[in-house]
Amino acid sequence: MSKTQVLYQLPTKPIKGTFYRYIRTKYADEPLSMLGSQRNGGRYNVAGLFGALYLGFDRKTCEAEVSQGIAAGIDVLKKGAFTAWSYAIELHAVVRLDGKSIQKQIGITQADLTIKGDHRTASGIGEHLHKRGDTEGLVAPSAQLKDGKCLDIFLDRKKETSKVLPKRKLRTWP
Amino acid sequence: MSKTSINLDHLAEAPFGVQASTVRQLFGFNKREFAEVLGVNEKTVRRWEEEEQRVVPQGSNKQAIEALQTMAESLGDLFEPDMIKVWVDRPNPALQGERPRDFAKKPGGIFLMAHLLGNLGR
Numbered sequence: 083m084s085k086t087q088v089l090y091q092l093p094t095k096p097i098k099g100t101f102y103r104y105i106r107t108k109y110a111d112e113p114l115s116m117l118g119s120q121r122n123g124g125r126y127n128v129a130g131l132f133g134a135l136y137l138g139f140d141r142k143t144c145e146a147e148v149s150q151g152i153a154a155g156i157d158v159l160k161k162g163a164f165t166a167w168s169y170a171i172e173l174h175a176v177v178r179l180d181g182k183s184i185q186k187q188i189g190i191t192q193a194d195l196t197i198k199g200d201h202r203t204a205s206g207i208g209e210h211l212h213k214r215g216d217t218e219g220l221v222a223p224s225a226q227l228k229d230g231k232c233l234d235i236f237l238d239r240k241k242e243t244s245k246v247l248p249k250r251k252l253r254t255w256p
Numbered sequence: 257m258s259k260t261s262i263n264l265d266h267l268a269e270a271p272f273g274v275q276a277s278t279v280r281q282l283f284g285f286n287k288r289e290f291a292e293v294l295g296v297n298e299k300t301v302r303r304w305e306e307e308e309q310r311v312v313p314q315g316s317n318k319q320a321i322e323a324l325q326t327m328a329e330s331l332g333d334l335f336e337p338d339m340i341k342v343w344v345d346r347p348n349p350a351l352q353g354e355r356p357r358d359f360a361k362k363p364g365g366i367f368l369m370a371h372l373l374g375n376l377g378r
Contacts, residue, residue: 106333106377108268118378122326122371129371152350152372158339164377199350199372 085189089210092184094175094217101137101169101233104144104255110165113248116237125201126208126220126234134208134219135235135246141166143230145255150226151198162254171233172245177211179222180231196225212236218244264340268332272321275328277305282344283360293366294320323370330373 083091109115116133123129124136138144148164178184185191194203204222211217218239224230235246262281270278280290280301287305291298296317304321331340344356350372351359359365 104377108333109378115378118375122374122378124375148377150349151376152348152369153334153343153376154346154349158335158343158346160334160336160339163334199348199352 086210088188089207090214092177092187092211094177096172096174097176097221097233098172100249101139101171102141102144102252103135103137103167103169104141104148104164105167107162107165107254110167110251113167113169113251114237114246123201123205124234125204125225126222127212127236128205128209131209132212132236132238135237137169137171137233137235138224139231139233141252143224143227143232146227146230147224147232149256159256161256164255166252166255168249168252170245170247170249171235173218173235174241174244175216175218176233177217177220179207179220192223196223198225208234212239215239262341264331264337266332267337267340268329270328272325273305273307276301276324279324279327279331279366280305282340283357283366285360289361293361294323296320319367323367326370326374327366330370330376334373334376 103113105113114135116135118124119127119136120133121129124134127134136147138147144166149159153159179195185195188207190203197203208220211220217236218241219233219235222232222234224232237246240246262278264278267275267278280287285293287301288298291301294301300317335343347353347355348359351369356369359369
């Protein structure tokens, strides 16, 4: 079986809980917007093809994700540039790319998914998982925080009985 | 215009001509170099910067205009004006450790930076 075929056979799992997202404060009233990823692409989605809602398992991961990538630099972020949101999530079918056995099945390592500034492997995987149609998203290791995890949701694949609810607008950061 | 005279205040709200000119100077390009990097005509860059009329992204220049708008908007949203210059000169992990100022000169460099910045928190 080829690597691509494996992606179509990977098991899916349900996931439920509170997750977080840091949104540019200017757009803080659009918690479900995926315009940035839709237009520009992201680690697990391809620009122009489909968008993804990128959430963190905790706020620390979100802070690392927004400050340690292209915006990296000590204390250079504008005060209040981001607004944190919490989300109540209940999904029936996500692929857990954070597991070593799944990574082995695909023939990749965690390092392949978290290369700084190079999304090719990750976005290739995201594209196939989205194409499957039965997968609502994926869980992946954070590229910016050791042991941090992200939940990337394909909102256009969300099942009717699944929930992606913005819960609370929290505080601005930094 | 010298680099120190670049006005980075309210970059996100500035007219496109100002955004284009600011981004160009920020990365240290002259108009010819900037046109090459963006894959447009030098005359086009001059027109963007000199004309006050609203520039509408269309045709072959669409990608370049959108990248510049995204870049200007994102820099204005994310950084304090003084810090934009710091960011441009700081090695960046998302750019294989290169400084944005150097990375901009690579083929497609401006576009990749625009994508990475544009996706952040949006």
